[in-house]
Amino acid sequence: MVNRTVLVTGGAGFVGSHTCKELSKNGYSVVVYDNLSMGHAEFVKWGVLEIGELLDLDKLKFIVGKYKPLAVLHFAASAYVGESIKKPFLYYRNNVVGTLNVLEAMKHIGVNKLVFSSTCAVYGNPIETPITESHPQRPINPYGRSKSMIETILADADAAYGIKSISLRYFNAAGADPDLDIGENHNPETHLIPLILDTAAEIRPHVHIYGNNYNTKDGTCVRDFIHVTDLARAHVQALEALNDGHPTDSFNLGSGTGYSILDIIAEARRLTGNPFHTTYKRGDPGSRSIDSGYG
Numbered sequence: 001m002v003n004r005t006v007l008v009t010g011g012a013g014f015v016g017s018h019t020c021k022e023l024s025k026n027g028y029s030v031v032v033y034d035n036l037s038m039g040h041a042e043f044v045k046w047g048v049l050e051i052g053e054l055l056d057l058d059k060l061k062f063i064v065g066k067y068k069p070l071a072v073l074h075f076a077a078s079a080y081v082g083e084s085i086k087k088p089f090l091y092y093r094n095n096v097v098g099t100l101n102v103l104e105a106m107k108h109i110g111v112n113k114l115v116f117s118s119t120c121a122v123y124g125n126p127i128e129t130p131i132t133e134s135h136p137q138r139p140i141n142p143y144g145r146s147k148s149m150i151e152t153i154l155a156d157a158d159a160a161y162g163i164k165s166i167s168l169r170y171f172n173a174a175g176a177d178p179d180l181d182i183g184e185n186h187n188p189e190t191h192l193i194p195l196i197l198d199t200a201a202e203i204r205p206h207v208h209i210y211g212n213n214y215n216t217k218d219g220t221c222v223r224d225f226i227h228v229t230d231l232a233r234a235h236v237q238a239l240e241a242l243n244d245g246h247p248t249d250s251f252n253l254g255s256g257t258g259y260s261i262l263d264i265i266a267e268a269r270r271l272t273g274n275p276f277h278t279t280y281k282r283g284d285p286g287s288r289s290i291d292s293g294y295g
């Protein structure tokens with residue numbers, strides 16, 4: 001019988017849970033491995049939830065051995081740029097050591113395919129846009145550096161142990177499941193669009209704009225947003241490419257168009273009809289000015 005079981009680390013989180021839905025729609029049997037530090041048990045609607053910690057190598061080996069998945073989709077990570085500057089060891093441990101443990105467990109059981117959640121933060125401030133996959137990697141914060149280190153480790157894992165991987169470097173994930181089965185629910189919430197929508201809904205008093213003297217058209221940072229369901233579909237395609245023998249590779253996932261923070265605020269005011277308040281704060285030193293991707 002063909003093995004259709006996949007292990008999804010971080011499958012109770014935002015992008016992981018949307019991907020579980022797409023995997024299930026495409027006939028895969030999903031096992032989620034998540035410590036629920038940021039995710040939600042109620043987001044695991046399309047598979048089995050195994051509560052576990054990336055840093056617990058014995059448990060990871062046990063779960064990989066129990067289900068013997070054909071592949072691992074590895075979302076679980078710490079993923080806040082600002083926090084990574086304040087707590088770099090947490091980011092290197094959770095992201096780099098956590099991924100080493102996933103790879104070690106895969107090697108131990110003989111699983112040799114991995115789809116990895118990388119990020120456009122591996123590029124740092126771009127020297128040209130749109131950013132292509134061959135753009136130099138000069139990350140400017142510990143979060144981006146942790147993901148860039150993992151990509152290096154993945155190349156070594158292929159060379160030494162034949163573990164094939166596809167790293168998907170997403171730009172900014174946005175939106176929610178069109179059927180409203182799941183959505184974005186982070187605590188604390190730091191992402192721009194949910195904070196803007198909370199302000200328009202009068203749950204928050206104002207939106208802080210972090211910095212207005214970046215070298216962009218209006219001085220605010222520029223980001224390229226991609227819908228979370230498009231990201232989810234790309235993961236299924238990456239899994240199928242690995243199954244078809246595609247070599248270790250990396251791909252950007254963005255729309256190719258960047259919008260400034262002021263663009264996003266103007267559009268949210270127009271769509272909601274609420275001219276909500278904004279205030280300026282100092283820009284975050286680890287924040288890249290422009291992210292405009294390549295779809």
Ligand SMILES: NC(=O)c1ccc[n+]([C@@H]2O[C@H](COP(=O)([O-])OP(=O)(O)OC[C@H]3O[C@@H](n4cnc5c(N)ncnc54)[C@H](O)[C@@H]3O)[C@@H](O)[C@H]2O)c1
Nearest residue numbers: 010012013014015035036037038039054076077079117173
């Ligand atoms: N959201 C974005 O815009 C974006 C953009 C680029 C890359 N990414 C990457 O995509 C992945 C998913 O991002 P997200 O926005 O869905 O984040 P998220 O925080 O919603 O999901 C991460 C999940 O991993 C789990 N987790 C974290 N550390 C763990 C550990 N040590 N052991 C077990 N489970 C653990 C959390 O509980 C959570 O459910 C991350 O790797 C992130 O770096 C996200």
Ligand SMILES: O=c1ccn([C@@H]2O[C@H](COP(=O)(O)OP(=O)(O)O[C@H]3O[C@H](CO)[C@@H](O)[C@H](O)[C@H]3O)[C@@H](O)[C@H]2O)c(=O)[nH]1
Nearest residue numbers: 079081119120121171172190191192195208209210221287
């Ligand atoms: O209240 C806010 C929140 C954010 N921002 C700015 O808005 C932009 C987008 O911020 P945010 O939504 O927090 O996303 P990023 O910092 O770009 O990081 C996200 O997108 C990255 C890819 O670009 C991923 O790797 C990260 O995991 C994910 O958190 C940045 O310039 C922030 O400085 C504000 O001005 N005010």
